[in-house]
Amino acid sequence: MTEEAWQTEIHPLPLIEFLWSRSSDRKLRLFAACCCCSIWKHLKKERSRAAVKASERYAEGMIGAEELLTFRDAAYAAFEEAPGGTLEEPLTMIAADAALRDARQAASSAIDVADLIAHFAAYGQGDELPYSDERQAAYEARKATEHTSQCRLLRDIFGNPFRPVTLDPAWFTSDAVALARGIYDERAFDRMPILADALQDAGCDNDDVLTHCRDTALTHVRGCWVVDLVLGKS
Numbered sequence: 001m002t003e004e005a006w007q008t009e010i011h012p013l014p015l016i017e018f019l020w021s022r023s024s025d026r027k028l029r030l031f032a033a034c035c036c037c038s039i040w041k042h043l044k045k046e047r048s049r050a051a052v053k054a055s056e057r058y059a060e061g062m063i064g065a066e067e068l069l070t071f072r073d074a075a076y077a078a079f080e081e082a083p084g085g086t087l088e089e090p091l092t093m094i095a096a097d098a099a100l101r102d103a104r105q106a107a108s109s110a111i112d113v114a115d116l117i118a119h120f121a122a123y124g125q126g127d128e129l130p131y132s133d134e135r136q137a138a139y140e141a142r143k144a145t146e147h148t149s150q151c152r153l154l155r156d157i158f159g160n161p162f163r164p165v166t167l168d169p170a171w172f173t174s175d176a177v178a179l180a181r182g183i184y185d186e187r188a189f190d191r192m193p194i195l196a197d198a199l200q201d202a203g204c205d206n207d208d209v210l211t212h213c214r215d216t217a218l219t220h221v222r223g224c225w226v227v228d229l230v231l232g233k234s
Helices: 003-008 012-019 025-037 046-059 065-081 090-098 103-124 133-158 174-186 189-201 207-214 225-231
Strands: none
Touching: 003 012, 012 133, 025 046, 025 133, 046 065, 133 225, 174 189, 174 225, 189 207, 189 225, 207 225
């Protein structure tokens, strides 16, 4: 993996494999949960959605493995009750299971989740027309789009591993930390430019940090590398 490949890759598999031994299982679990959110409309049973949310809470250390298992079991029961051919519950179980494994296995699970979610996200946006070359091509295009979106998520969560950033503790003013905490807790990522202003006012002159916060074309999610740095999360 090169820095250029990290920045331009359009399939998540090489990125996750590169992160295999370089990242925390927390971030990989958050990535898996974010992937599930892209097919949220297909998770129609509350037990399915609850398992995804529980997987995220487990990643953050808010619940233990035993409690997570109860959510996973509930999602599995919903899967068994679902009519054949539906799009939902299996995805939830994979996301929940990923949170139960160690860091190396979590990376493997994230690969599985990303690939499966891309398939379901593409399939779920399709139509019910009979199979044809045109329909297959459209499906592949939608899947490629989902994979590209997943790569953007990985870059938001992990930043640029080839250019690790260390923030000066002097930049962690009460305003900056409070802003980061609010963004994180409320998923208020529209406040990222305000966080950039607070960090810059505190003396931050790191272009990677400030640009990441101010680029309105980016999609930010829980686990965003800048927010995590300010809050001391890894």
